Amino acid sequence: MRSAYSIIIILIVSIVLSGCVDQVPEELQEPVQPENTVLKVESINLSGTTTEKMDFAKHYSLDPLDIDLKVPKYDLPLQTDQVSNYDLFSREILLSGDALRLLEKNGFVVTDNPFDRKEEDIVQPYKTLADSKIPIFVTTDSLLHLYHIQFDETLRQIEEREFYDLVWELSEQLLNDSMESYKNSDGDLKEASRRNVAYFSVGLSLLKPEPEQVCQSENEWDCTDAYFKKEDLVHYSFEVPSYVRDDVEAELKLIEAHSGFSDSPVFIYKEDYSQYVPRGHYTRSERLKNYFRAFMWYGRMSMLLKGSDEIPADALISIEDARIQTTGACLIASEFANDYELMGKWDQIYSVTAFYVGLSDDLGPYEY
Known part of the structure; x- marks a missing residue:
């Protein structure tokens, strides 16, 4: 200090x-x-x-x-x-x-x-x-x-009161769409859909409250906004599909351990899992801690365009994996293109975060 x-x-x-x-x-x-x-x-x-x-x-x-x-x-x-x-x-x-x-x-x-x-x-x-x-x-x-304090506080309130639910709703709908695509596809399209199912299952798992994150006190005045409510355990719940459960659980263990670089079970390439430790205002409530981990997952993991048979000299993944990941990105973008309400939710999140911290350098729905 x-x-x-x-x-x-x-x-x-x-x-x-x-x-x-x-x-x-x-x-x-x-x-x-x-x-x-x-x-x-x-x-x-x-x-x-x-x-x-x-x-x-x-x-x-x-x-x-x-x-x-x-x-x-x-x-x-x-x-x-x-x-x-x-x-x-x-x-x-x-x-x-x-x-x-x-x-x-x-x-x-x-x-x-x-x-x-x-x-x-x-x-x-x-x-x-x-x-x-x-x-x-x-x-x-x-x-x-003082401007920085105001900036941080307004962003915290927006994330906690608005974005958490929006990210949950987006993830849940895109998970269901990906499951439907997996069921009705074959070949690379089916594999790309399967990986998308794993992708959104990890995001939802990170958002989902755990029992220990709920206030355990019987006194109402002890249960501040720092904790989830008991009814949140029911409201924010979902089932990880069996065909991606192993990959999702392996990914969650790496995120929980946050011990450094390791191969991602879902994305193949190496990820720095030490980045998933909540910091700053994200330590002020259990909801923000979960939001931080989920947002880091969605923000850091990219569906890569470029692949090579010379790994890691020319690329992080193989040509085949790059083709599947790009197909997965296109599937997600197509869901946005076909659903105006879904796209509107994404715009709400992106336009505000871009206003606060700048435009993303990564490809997004509009680019795809």
Whole structure:
């Protein structure tokens, strides 16, 4: 957390730059000639966006900015005897000799939190400074950190309240479609359908709540949103088809062990199973933990176009496996093309995630 403390405390030592430099009396001061600097940003309006993959972007707009920057510059190195409140500042915040030299040289210095080095709340130092009547300069890193917190929290709520159910519904319907295709096909088409059945069975298994993820307390107030509800065990349930059970169970064991690279039973090529450990806000509830693992599975595992008889020199899988995987991808894309409601659910998830983190580099339903 060391870096977090440094980010917090940059606001403390920057106070000397927030209008605290003495204005030398007119008769002793060279006239300041501020540069005619302008901050200008053109307006942005994406309401006319028609690309399906960027559908959510049409809600974004930015008003134009045209601001004259009139604050005069100050010279470096700083002269502490010209800082109007330096005596007050130096009594409240003790700087080492090295820190003081950096402050004079650069106009700012980053130090440990002088009030509480273990403090993790980014807002608390502002309160402490205000109580000590020390002027505060809010730095851009603080605003960026608060933006990141808001970004993370809104994404968490969307994933937990909306996306979990959407991913379950998509997976369940595509599993049923793949089972139907498996039953009515033969040859490569049948094998591609079988692998799709395994693919969606793994995703649903990762989403599905386990009994130990349900709150065990009899007290209703103990059963927070961090746990699944008892009725979720029934609502989110399915049966893995017998003809893919061995592959699915083997895949789930590797994901649960998350011990590193190993050959995927479903996709043939190697996968890094250490990536399936929930982190960040995904540790805050059992639902988010399951969502994270399922989303990692769907996001990391690709149906490859290229195969070769020279493995691993030229490709990760054989020509035959590449043909089957590409057939499987086309089967999934055809289900989206034939079902407007199904495609709409996928668009809901993809357009929002693309708005938050950018477009995917992988091939998706629109490409196929």
